[in-house]
Amino acid sequence: MDKTTYEESKMLEIKNLHVTVGGKEILKGLDLTINDGEVHAIMGPNGAGKSTLSYAISGKGGYEVTEGSVLYNGKDLLAMDPNERAGEGLFLGFQYPVEIPGVSNMNFLRTALNSQRRYQGAAEVKAVDFLKLIRAKAKELDVDPEMLKRDVNVGFSGGEKKRNEMVQMAVLDPSMAILDETDSGLDIDALRIVADGINRLRGQEKSILLITHYQRLLDYVVPDFVHVLADGRIVKTGTKDLALQLEAKGYAGLGIAENAA
Amino acid sequence: MTLKRYLDTPEVGRNFEKRKTGFVGADQAWLSDLRARAMDKFMATGLPGPKVEEWKYTNLGFLARFLAQPQANENFEISKTDPDTAEIKSLFDRAYIENISGPVVVFVNGHFYSALSSRPDEDGVTFSIFSENPGGFRQSLAEEKESTPLNNLNRAMVTDGYYLEVSAQVTMSRPIQIIHLATSGSDGQSLHTRGKISLAASARAKVIESFLGPDGPQYWTHMISDVDVAEKAELDYFQLQLQGKQAIHITELHSVLLKKAKFNHMNLQLGAEVSRSEIMNSLSGEYAEIGLRGAYLGRVKQSHDIFTRINHDKSHCQSNQLFRGVLDEGGKSAFQGKVIVARDAQKTNADQSNKNLLLSRKAEANAKPELLIYADDVKCTHGATVGELDRDQLFYLRSRGLDEAAAKELLVEAFVAEVFSTMKNGGEKNGDDMEILQQRFTEKTRGWLSREVIS
Numbered sequence: 193m194d195k196t197t198y199e200e201s202k203m204l205e206i207k208n209l210h211v212t213v214g215g216k217e218i219l220k221g222l223d224l225t226i227n228d229g230e231v232h233a234i235m236g237p238n239g240a241g242k243s244t245l246s247y248a249i250s251g252k253g254g255y256e257v258t259e260g261s262v263l264y265n266g267k268d269l270l271a272m273d274p275n276e277r278a279g280e281g282l283f284l285g286f287q288y289p290v291e292i293p294g295v296s297n298m299n300f301l302r303t304a305l306n307s308q309r310r311y312q313g314a315a316e317v318k319a320v321d322f323l324k325l326i327r328a329k330a331k332e333l334d335v336d337p338e339m340l341k342r343d344v345n346v347g348f349s350g351g352e353k354k355r356n357e358m359v360q361m362a363v364l365d366p367s368m369a370i371l372d373e374t375d376s377g378l379d380i381d382a383l384r385i386v387a388d389g390i391n392r393l394r395g396q397e398k399s400i401l402l403i404t405h406y407q408r409l410l411d412y413v414v415p416d417f418v419h420v421l422a423d424g425r426i427v428k429t430g431t432k433d434l435a436l437q438l439e440a441k442g443y444a445g446l447g448i449a450e451n452a453a
Numbered sequence: 454m455t456l457k458r459y460l461d462t463p464e465v466g467r468n469f470e471k472r473k474t475g476f477v478g479a480d481q482a483w484l485s486d487l488r489a490r491a492m493d494k495f496m497a498t499g500l501p502g503p504k505v506e507e508w509k510y511t512n513l514g515f516l517a518r519f520l521a522q523p524q525a526n527e528n529f530e531i532s533k534t535d536p537d538t539a540e541i542k543s544l545f546d547r548a549y550i551e552n553i554s555g556p557v558v559v560f561v562n563g564h565f566y567s568a569l570s571s572r573p574d575e576d577g578v579t580f581s582i583f584s585e586n587p588g589g590f591r592q593s594l595a596e597e598k599e600s601t602p603l604n605n606l607n608r609a610m611v612t613d614g615y616y617l618e619v620s621a622q623v624t625m626s627r628p629i630q631i632i633h634l635a636t637s638g639s640d641g642q643s644l645h646t647r648g649k650i651s652l653a654a655s656a657r658a659k660v661i662e663s664f665l666g667p668d669g670p671q672y673w674t675h676m677i678s679d680v681d682v683a684e685k686a687e688l689d690y691f692q693l694q695l696q697g698k699q700a701i702h703i704t705e706l707h708s709v710l711l712k713k714a715k716f717n718h719m720n721l722q723l724g725a726e727v728s729r730s731e732i733m734n735s736l737s738g739e740y741a742e743i744g745l746r747g748a749y750l751g752r753v754k755q756s757h758d759i760f761t762r763i764n765h766d767k768s769h770c771q772s773n774q775l776f777r778g779v780l781d782e783g784g785k786s787a788f789q790g791k792v793i794v795a796r797d798a799q800k801t802n803a804d805q806s807n808k809n810l811l812l813s814r815k816a817e818a819n820a821k822p823e824l825l826i827y828a829d830d831v832k833c834t835h836g837a838t839v840g841e842l843d844r845d846q847l848f849y850l851r852s853r854g855l856d857e858a859a860a861k862e863l864l865v866e867a868f869v870a871e872v873f874s875t876m877k878n879g880g881e882k883n884g885d886d887m888e889i890l891q892q893r894f895t896e897k898t899r900g901w902l903s904r905e906v907i908s
Binding site for chain 1: 843844845846848849850851852853854855856857859860863864866867868870871
């Protein structure tokens with residue numbers, strides 16, 4: 193899109209996105225626009241392409257975009273390296289956060305924050321200020337500071353890993369977060385903490401894309417829009433009611449085939 | 454089986470004859486005889502060739518240059534004014550770990566350099582220098598723990614060395630640093646040094662040995678260390694190899710542990726074009742414990758060859774080996790780890806782990822664990838892997854803002870850090886020293902990583 197006609201309020205604009213993984217087309221012409229401060233939820237049956245969408249937006253290798261465009265704040269996201277996308281303010285909350293033995297959470301987070309700040313042309317955060325920042329964020333999110341000294345996600349329970357994603361999100365302060373099944377495998381306490389983390393971000397007018405299999409999270413984080421992804425496309429868009437309908441009737445009840453892909 | 458193919462024997466012999474009057478201790482008949490006998494043995498075998506299994510990964514052809522040429526370095530200490538003292542000082546500053554105060558002993562181009570040395574001076578600790586007192590080394594030179602070609606050559610040509618002896622019940626108050634420097638004028642020189650570390654019963658000591666030289670000259674560091682750890686004694690012995698890019702670095706370490714002795718050795722190989730580290734150990738008393746840890750990082754033309762052997766001769770001994778290799782563009786490595794458990798060495802506990810990381814398709818890592826077990830009630834494990842960086846870990850880091858080089862650096866550093874992380878467990882009293890040393894090892898590794906190539 194021509195920069196001069198670009199509407200400032202558009203945070204993420206995906207047009208006709210086709211993505212191939214291992215020679216197989218998973219996304220088949222997906223359109224999605226998320227404006228500043230909006231919370232969108234994408235739901236869909238297994239194999240619909242939900243995780244593929246999050247990886248393609250964040251630039252993971254092996255997810256080949258064969259057609260379409262993704263603009264982020266008007267910039268061509270697909271032309272950027274994953275770290276540049278992060279530097280532009282995009283955050284991906286992983287469905288399965290990766291364990292990194294030998295790298296402490298603190299060291300990792302400080303390196304990440306300063307990498308982003310360098311990219312943005314800002315001064316690096318000093319060790320002392322970083323400590324203050326991370327302690328404050330850990331407290332806000334009710335996370336044990338001891339967890340930050342441990343190696344990244346090593347030996348963490350499923351819930352701890354997701355909390356750790358929230359700490360990272362809070363410290364890195366993105367303008368948009370894509371949260372890929374961040375709610376899966378959480379007990380009710382952990383779910384509340386995760387929801388709290390998301391709502392804090394929302395309170396600051398950030399954009400959020402929730403990718404979820406169940407509507408449970410949506411009780412805590414009420415989305416502005418709910419989309420149903422099936423067979424590589426958005427097939428239905430509505431409000432929170434759509435999620436409730438899905439919960440009640442199932443995908444088949446709404447005329448959407450499970451495992452359509 | 455050894456091959457003579459690299460040597461023009463008459464020329465090597467003539468060269469030795471020409472040089473022998475200039476050797477340290479040339480006026481002492483026992484030493485001249487010992488040198489001559491060792492040279493005869495060496496001439497009879499020549500250098501091991503690539504068909505010798507143990508030398509399969511390191512080609513010694515390039516050593517011919519050092520053997521066939523006369524060298525100018527025999528009388529280094531006499532003509533002390535010749536070498537550039539400013540250069541030596543700057544090399545020294547790069548090798549010396551300032552925060553670890555204590556005795557320091559410096560060798561330059563294979564010769565003791567008193568100007569920068571301060572020897573240990575405390576009760577129960579005896580320290581001597583070969584060139585000052587060759588007689589003190591008579592027994593250890595004659596012992597001949599191994600009669601390998603290179604060991605014989607070292608014995609014949611020995612330039613200098615040190616002998617550290619700690620008496621029974623004595624704990625050395627500070628770690629000792631031994632620093633081996635080569636100068637820009639060392640091209641073509643072979644530096645045949647020896648070290649002997651001997652701990653009597655219940656003695657304790659820490660030895661930090663660094664090897665450093667400039668890029669440019671092709672010099673050959675050839676060091677043999679003999680280590681004796683008596684009953685209940687404990688030795689921590691660190692070697693940090695930071696040689697110049699064209700250097701050849703060959704070390705042999707022989708240790709003998711008696712009952713309940715503990716020996717920890719850590720070995721970091723970062724420099725040199727070719728390095729070969731032999732670490733040969735005998736657990737000769739019950740309940741002895743040995744830990745060998747090391748990391749080797751190589752790129753471009755670098756090759757590192759680690760050869761360990763642990764003989765479990767007595768029962769209830771423990772050995773633990775942990776080695777990590779990182780090889781980038783053109784780098785090559787071999788880890789050959791042999792554990793031999795004798796028939797009487799029941800209740801042996803032996804672990805060996807060797808993991809290698811290849812950062813480029815043009816890198817090569819060879820791993821060859823070898824277990825020979827003749828006892829039946831033992832616990833022996835080994836694991837060897839050669840792999841690449843984990844793509845999911847890399848993407849995770851990059852998705853948080855680290856560029857590719859920074860993400861790789863962080864992962865490689867973490868991979869190697871496992872080796873250093875055990876250092877702090879050293880001793881309660883010297884905990885700070887070990888932390889400083891761990892920091893030094895980590896810094897040097899980081900320096901290697903960030904230099905350029907990681908692509």
